[in-house]
Amino acid sequence: MFNRRNGSVLAVAAITTALGLVPVGTAQAAPQAACQWTKTAWELPAGTNDGFMYGTDGARYGVGLTGTMSTSFPYGIKNGLGTLWDNGKVVLRLPATTTVSDVNSAGLIVGTDNVNNNFTAVKVSSTGTKTALPSSTAWTGSSAKVINNAGDIAGTASVGSKSVLVVWPASAPGTYRELPLPVTTYLTVTDIDEQGRTVGYTDAGGFVTDLNGQWHPLAAQGTNGKGEPTAIRDGRIVGGITSSTVNSEAEWNAQGTLVRTIGGGALSANAIGGNGTVGGLAFVGSTIRSVLWRNGVLTDSLPTVSQYFQVSAISTDEKTLIGNDAGYPASYTCS
DSSP, X not given: OEEOOOOOOOOOOOOOGGGSSOOOOSOSOXXXXXXXXXXXXXXXXXXXXXXXXXXXXXXXXEEEEEXXXXXXXXXXXXXXXXXXXXXXXXXXXXXXXXXXXXXXXXXXXXXXXXXXXXXEEEXXXXXXXXXXXXXXXXXXXXXXXXXXXXXXXXXXXXXXXXXXEEEEOTTSTTOOEEEOOOOOSOEEEEEEOTTOOEEEEETTEEEEXXXXXXXXXXXXXXXXXXXXXXXXXXXXXXXXXXXXXXXXXXXXXXXXXXXXXXXXXXXXXXXXXXXXXXXXXXXXXXXXXXXXXXXXXXXXXXXXXXXXXXXXXXXXXXXXXXXXXXXXXXXXXXX
């Protein structure tokens, strides 16, 4: 499932072959596009003018926030409500107390709500039925961040001033597991694959948990380099590396070993398709836009796609790109 940060654009720095990696620039002449991409703007609820998708199953469903964009300070979406889209149509809006993070192919939403005056991890059906996830009395709060199609949920819990990684397994309803990570005060969970591996990052850098629940740090390079993963599919991890000297797209395996980086204008990767195509942000000439890579090589600079579109997910058959455009979610279909 996608749960993507879509953060600020990073400064670009060159990556040398002396690092033993695979630098592949995007400043080269754009390759022949494999597809003509046709846009579908997703619906906004009546009385709203802005929306942002936080999570999607990569096909049918998406969840996010919709409301009215403020035209004066403080900027942002006012009166925003958690929203579920089904094939680009709004089918559910949730109370203001419920924040949404991700959704799976059954339309099951995960997020956070105020339960008995505590921020609590919840799941919400596609019809709006809300259920609090199991919790520990030692927690002062919890939040569900990502869900896969099997129904496995991962998120965080607060224990005093510390954060812990929690998984609620679909195979054992009513239970949870706290997965060991280095002690941290900052923890973000960004994705979970169909096998149950999770990725995210702490103040120490990126991590992946394996099928046994053990964590592995994501390798990085550069001065004070840190990996920031955004997506995982079948154990393949993509994201970016930030440091004082190097900023680039990055790809890792399920043990956290760095497979390749892409420099020369590549900024970050946000999605992986079913056949291994990676989508992310890069400079194309002097413009930052979404592009597609395969095995570290630019395959489509998406010239027919909006400059402002940020790809968040690629469908299993790689015929659909899903993400956020200027002011609303959107999808592009290959023809």
